[in-house]
Amino acid sequence: MDAIILQLLNGLDKGSAYALIALGLSLIFGTLGVVNFAHGALFMIGAFCAVTLNKLFSLSTVTIDPTKKDFLGNPLQVKTPYLESWFGDFGAGLMDWSVPLSILFSIPIMLAIGFVMERGLIKHFYKRPHADQILVTFGLAIVLQEIVKAFYGANPISTPAPDLLKGSLDFGIILGFDPNAVIYPAWRFVYFLFAAVIIGGVFAFLQFTTFGMVVRAGMADRETVGLLGINIDRRFTIMFGLAAAVAGMAGVMYAPINSPNYHMGMDFLVLSFVVVVVGGMGSLTGAVAAGFLLGILESFASMNEVKSFFQSIMLPSIDQIIIYLVAVIILLTRPRGLMGRKGVMED
Amino acid sequence: MKLYSVSRRGLLKGGAVLGAGLAAPTIFTSRASAFTNEPTGSTVTLGFNVPQTGPYAEEGKDELRAQQLAVEHLNGEGDGGMLNTFSSKALQGNGILGKKVTFVTGDTQTKSDAARASAKSMIEKDGAIMINGGSSSGVAIAVQGLCQDAGVIFMAGLTHSNDTTGKDKKANGFRHFFNAYMSGAALAPVLKNAYGADRRAYHLTADYTWGWTQQESIVAATEGIGWETVETVLTPLASTDFSSYIAPVLNSGADVLVLNHYGGNMVNSLTQAVQFGLRDKTVNGKQFEIVVPLYSELMAKGAGENIKGVLGSMNWNWQLDDAGTKAFVQSFGKKYGFPPSNSAQTCYAQVILYADAVARAGSFNPCAVVEALEGGDSSLPGVSSAANKGFLFDGLGNGPTLYRSADHQCFKDVLVVKGRENPTTEYDTLEIVEKTPAAQVWYEPDHPMFAGGNLGTCNPGA
The missing domain is CATH 3.40.50.2300 (Response regulator)
Known part of the structure; x- marks a missing residue:
């Protein structure tokens, strides 16, 4: 039972990342009708916002310690971060909490990147076939990741969570199991809560604000909303920025889980597209539901008992194919996905 | 009057023969040279096949830095690095056999097919006579097979799978790096x-x-x-x-x-x-x-x-205190500003070892190079085994090292390291816990983990 709860927690956590990226993808597809293959790159840029703030906070003054030697035998250069020398413990605290603080840092950056991407490139492809959109956004993703690689190199960069949230939580005690039976990393739990807040916030924004109402109306019938004298294009551009900000924040918070590297967006991109297709193209609820569903299934498929069972029925490596297998089954039985709407991507 | 006639069947046959001739890689066609890419001018070209893109690009860059440094040292430039400490004194700092060393690079992308394609291009188009580098066993095994068929020497970079010098070993391939x-x-x-x-x-x-x-x-x-x-x-x-x-x-x-x-x-x-x-x-x-x-x-x-x-x-760490390591770290550190990685060291050593073997053999012929690297009857002190034969050398950072003739695997001390608790610099991440003697990591060529392969015979290509 404890193993099942652990994998359930894992699945919710994986699903959080899938759902956040898929939510942004669906927002863009639902509003602008664009299949954005650069969305994974936005997730990656978000993670590198955390790396950048961490590096900015770590800018240091250099002093020479003649008593110690460096690798060439020269006197050792000792680096002391400016934040520490100026603000003491408060400065050290800021450095420790650089990842959560990066959320504030990333929002304006991601909004700006999203705005520039949409106005500068993607708007020219609205009336082009989806294949063209995929090609240009995929190309853009490669350009963005190469730019990041040129600045930060190809190696993963360690970006730790604050000390307070580095450890693990003992869910076993809370759930009535033995101590240490269900241990889960604190930061992953924070990530799940964060994803729930962001997803809830996006839905509330669309559901309970006038802006959101207009956007939803535009998603349902763009032409009619335009005929009412509303500048729907401007609102959709803002939604693109919002989707970029969601992907960026998801990336920021993911940085302590996987040390950021320039390729991390691509690692999520294909899975997130499967999530969107399974959820139903253009359906925000479907994207979130499919994200959690596939995250949980992927986690359970990694259990040794499950792998052994599928191995015994001549289906090895179920953990590697489960998402695609489920996608095939769902699309065979519900061709529009779990919550897909009629007429979307059917032209 | 009909001077000649062309039947449809004849045309097809002729076309097929011509097509096959054009399609055949030039490395598989005969030529006047005694061996593949025999250097005829005043230079000799080495091919450095490292990951320049993809997840191991940083490791590839470090390998390339070391390879460039090795070329400088072979050509008599810089401080000479480990040429000063290398036990063999065949190299004079005037290139290899008097020919200036040049190099071309390829990008393995850490993908076997891409690595083979870039190695093939360097051999066929650039005339590379030796291929060195890489950061993956899958890549090393794939490129080693290609080099064997092409008739050039492969001096592996970072490859740790037992198979590289086990079931997939080749006569034209040599591994300095240790294994699993x-x-x-x-x-x-x-x-x-x-x-x-x-x-x-x-x-x-x-x-x-x-x-x-x-x-x-x-x-x-x-x-x-x-x-x-x-x-x-x-x-x-x-x-x-x-x-x-x-x-x-x-x-x-x-x-x-x-x-x-x-x-x-x-x-x-x-x-x-x-x-x-x-x-x-x-x-x-x-x-x-x-x-x-x-x-x-x-x-x-x-x-x-x-x-x-x-x-x-x-395989190696810059914190070792032998003369070879010190010379290499000084040379590399002064040029690039940071200490070399163990993949850099193995690539540097491999380039030097290849050049030295050519110099000792007096020929670029791959079969002569293989014979020089197999080295005859030298043996590693402290190991009692009939297979303890090969080329014994020292001064390249790992202490006394044997290139074993039976499988082209280097035997030397292995480092056990531990993540340092209190690093003083960003490079000071690991500490050496123990230097395990070569005798302790020795195994026989027919060990079950390495069984199933056949070294075969060297292929000079031409």
């Missing part, structure tokens, strides 16, 4: 001393040739000291989130997690294992421990503070 068996043999006694003989290990293993052979080697070595293997789980190479593989470890009864992962896989799996609180856990009355059998400085940096106290093994 040696990691197991070096680590096992240290693990026993540090954690005791009564331990239960759980393995997470990258699902490809290197992971399989490392798992096999570490399982055999740890079971040899009394450890029990609780579970071995293969993880997809493309995995980035290992949480669903780590979660089952928690309640498996294991008290050691062995991560048979390298590169980004290692950084992520180690980071996530630490986040799961494994290192704070007590199981079976013992502190839970994590072991990373193959370390790299560049990846240790990526894992940050998570590597503190974690044991592993390395």
Whole structure:
């Protein structure tokens, strides 16, 4: 039972990342009708916002310690971060909490990147076939990741969570199991809560604000909303920025889980597209539901008992194919996905 | 009058022959030279095939830096580096056999097909006479096979799978880097001393040739000291989130997690294992421990503070205090501003060893080079074995080293290292725990983990 709860927690956590990226993808597809293959790159840029703030906070003054030697035998250069020398413990605290603080840092950056991407490139492809959109956004993703690689190199960069949230939580005690039976990393739990807040916030924004109402109306019938004298294009551009900000924040918070590297967006991109297709193209609820569903299934498929069972029925490596297998089954039985709407991507 | 006639069948036959001729790679067609890419001018071209893009691009860059440094030293430029400490004195700093050394580079992308394509291009188009570099066993085995067929020498870079000099060994291929068996043999006694003989290990293993052979080697070595293997789980190479593989470890009864992962896989799996609180856990009355059998400085940096106290093994480390290492670190450090990695050192050593073999053989002919690298009857001190024959050298950073003629594998001391608890600089991530003598990591060429291959005979190509 404890193993099942652990994998359930894992699945919710994986699903959080899938759902956040898929939510942004669906927002863009639902509003602008664009299949954005650069969305994974936005997730990656978000993670590198955390790396950048961490590096900015770590800018240091250099002093020479003649008593110690460096690798060439020269006197050792000792680096002391400016934040520490100026603000003491408060400065050290800021450095420790650089990842959560990066959320504030990333929002304006991601909004700006999203705005520039949409106005500068993607708007020219609205009336082009989806294949063209995929090609240009995929190309853009490669350009963005190469730019990041040129600045930060190809190696993963360690970006730790604050000390307070580095450890693990003992869910076993809370759930009535033995101590240490269900241990889960604190930061992953924070990530799940964060994803729930962001997803809830996006839905509330669309559901309970006038802006959101207009956007939803535009998603349902763009032409009619335009005929009412509303500048729907401007609102959709803002939604693109919002989707970029969601992907960026998801990336920021993911940085302590996987040390950021320039390729991390691509690692999520294909899975997130499967999530969107399974959820139903253009359906925000479907994207979130499919994200959690596939995250949980992927986690359970990694259990040794499950792998052994599928191995015994001549289906090895179920953990590697489960998402695609489920996608095939769902699309065979519900061709529009779990919550897909009629007429979307059917032209 | 009909002077000639062309039948449809004849035309097809002729076309087929002409097409096959044009399509055949030039390396497989006959030529006047005695061997492939025989240097005829005043220069000789080496091919450096390293990952310049993809996840191991930083490691590839470091290899390339070392290879460029080696070329400078061969041509008599710079401070000479390890040429000053190398036991063989055949190289004079005037290139190789008086020919100035030039080089071309290829990008392996850490993909076997891309690596073969770039090696093939360097051989066919650029006239490379030797291929060196790489950061993956899959790539090394693929390129080694290509070089064997093409008739050029392959001096492998970072490749740790037993198969490279085991079932996939080739006469034209040589490996200076250590292998998974040696990691197991070096680590096992240290693990026993540090954690005791009564331990239960759980393995997470990258699902490809290197992971399989490392798992096999570490399982055999740890079971040899009394450890029990609780579970071995293969993880997809493309995995980035290992949480669903780590979660089952928690309640498996294991008290050691062995991560048979390298590169980004290692950084992520180690980071996530630490986040799961494994290192704070007590199981079976013992502190839970994590072991990373193959370390790299560049990846240790990526894992940050998570590597503190974690044991592993390395081929070489810049902190060694022998004369060769000091000369190389000075030379590399002054040129680039930071210490070299162990993949840089192995590539540097391989370039020097190739050049030295050519100089000793007095010929670029691959078969003469193979004979020089196999070295005759020199043997490694302290090892009693009929297979202890080959080319013995010293001064390249690893102490006395034997290029064994039986399988073209180097035998030398292996380092057991540990993540440093209190690093003083960003390069000071690992500390050397033990220098395991070569005799302790020795194995016979017909050892079951290396069985099934055939070195064959050297191929000069032409």
